[in-house]
Amino acid sequence: MTTSASQPAVKVLRGDVIETTHVAHIAVVDAHGRLLYALGNPHRMTLVRSAAKPAQALAVAETGALARFGFDDADLALMCASHSSEDRHIERVLAMLAKVGAAEADLRCGGHAPLSDAVYRAWIKRDFTPGAVCSNCSGKHAGMLAGARSIGAALADYHLPSHPLQQHVKRVVAEVCDLPETGVEWAIDGCNLPTPAFPLERLARLFVKLADAQDRADAASAPTDTRTQALAHIYRAMTSYPELVAGEGRFCTALMRAFEGALVGKVGAAGSYAIGVRASAATARHTGGPALGIAIKIEDGDQTALYTTVVAVLRQLGIGTTEQIAGLSKFDAPPIVNTMGVETGRVAPRFALERVDHPPGKQG
Incomplete structure (x- = not known):
C-alpha cells in the first residue's frame, strides 16, 4: 500500500x-x-x-563470540552503536579489541570527525587526528572481528561481502526480517561494511x-x-x-x-x-x-x-x-x-x- x-x-x-x-x-x-x-x-x-546494527550484532552473537571473548552487555551495546567518539567509547573499543587479540590496525573502518560537537572541539584543541577506533561504527567492527575469529575465519578482509562472516551476516539479517536472502539488497556503508536494504x-x-x-x-x-x-x-x-x-x-x-x-x-x-x-x-x-x-x-x-x-x-x-x-x-x-x-x-x-x-x- x-x-x-x-x-x-x-x-x-x-x-x-x-x-x-x-x-x-x-x-x-x-x-x-x-x-x-x-x-x-x-x-x-x-x-x-546503522539502524540495522542490532541485526548485525545478532549475527555476531550467534557465532558464540560474546561468550568466547567475554563481551559484556556494555560491549554488546557498543556493537549496536553509532557512538560519539567520547573517551568511554574509544576506551571500550580498545578493550574489546584486546579481548579478541586484535589491534586497531585490524579495523577496516576509517577515522572521521565525531558526531559530538563537544568532542570535536576537544579534538581541535588537542590537534587530534582520529584513527579507526574513533569511527562511530568501531564497536560494530570490533564485534565483526570477534565473529570472524569465532567461526575460524581470517581477520583479514572481514569487511568484504565475500568473507565467510559477511555471508553469515547476510543470512541472519534476511532471516530476522522474515525475508529470503534475495529479498535483501546490499551496498557498502560509510564505515566500509556491507549495509542492507x-x-x-x-x-x-x-x-x-x-x-x-x-x-x-x-x-x-x-x-x-x-x-x-x-x-x-x-x-x-x-x-x-x-x-x-x-x-x-x-x-x-x-x-x-x-x-x-x-x-x-x-x-x-x-x-x-x-x-x-x-x-x-x-x-x-x-x-x-x-x-x-x-x-x-x-x-x-x-x-x-x-x-x-x-x-x-x-x-x-x-x-x-x-x-x-x-x-x-x-x-x-x-x-x-x-x-x-x-x-x-x-x-x-x-x-x-x-x-x-x-x-x-x-x-x-
Whole structure:
C-alpha cells in the first residue's frame, strides 16, 4: 500500500513562510509483523544504514563470540552503536579489541570527525587526528572481528561481502526480517561494511522482535529458542547502556533514557529511525497487547525532520507519559534561532498516521 506519499510530513518555517518540506515514510507493525499504521510508502526499499546494527550484532552473537571473548552487555551495546567518539567509547573499543587479540590496525573502518560537537572541539584543541577506533561504527567492527575469529575465519578482509562472516551476516539479517536472502539488497556503508536494504516495514518488524523478545524473556515461561534469547539480550544491552549507543546530547541516548527500558531506538544515516516498544497499556490500544515496531524514513535524509517525526509518531500512538515526551523537548519540533539567539522559525510536523485495515484473518 501507499498512502499520502507526496504530501510533506514536516515543514520548516521561517517566519510564516515555508522554507523547506520533508516527505516521510512510516510503518507501524505489531508483534506478528502485521502493518497497523502507515504514511507514505511503508514498503519503500530502504537502506536502513546503522539502524540495522542490532541485526548485525545478532549475527555476531550467534557465532558464540560474546561468550568466547567475554563481551559484556556494555560491549554488546557498543556493537549496536553509532557512538560519539567520547573517551568511554574509544576506551571500550580498545578493550574489546584486546579481548579478541586484535589491534586497531585490524579495523577496516576509517577515522572521521565525531558526531559530538563537544568532542570535536576537544579534538581541535588537542590537534587530534582520529584513527579507526574513533569511527562511530568501531564497536560494530570490533564485534565483526570477534565473529570472524569465532567461526575460524581470517581477520583479514572481514569487511568484504565475500568473507565467510559477511555471508553469515547476510543470512541472519534476511532471516530476522522474515525475508529470503534475495529479498535483501546490499551496498557498502560509510564505515566500509556491507549495509542492507529491505522494505521499510521489515525494519519495524526487526525492532518489534527485539521488544517482544524482552517481553517473552520477562514472562513466566522464559523463551527457550536461542534467537529469542539473543534478541532479548540485545534489547537489554541497548536500553541498559543508552549512553554507549549514541552519547551525550544525542537523540538515541535521550530517547532510551527517557523511557527507562520501555522501548529501544536506533538511528540510521540519511534519515532512518526504528523503535521497538514493549507491550503495555499504550500498545494494547493498537495491538490488543503485544509489542509495537516503528520504522521511519525521511525521503531527503534531513535529521531534524527525522527526530521531530519520531516524537510526533510516539505522541500520535500515545506512547510515553507527558514527562517522557518532555525528555525529548530538544528534538520535538524545535525552534530555529539565528546567530544572535533570535527565534526565526520553527519545525512543524504536519501529518496523521493512517490506520491500515486488514481483511479478517489476513496478516500484513
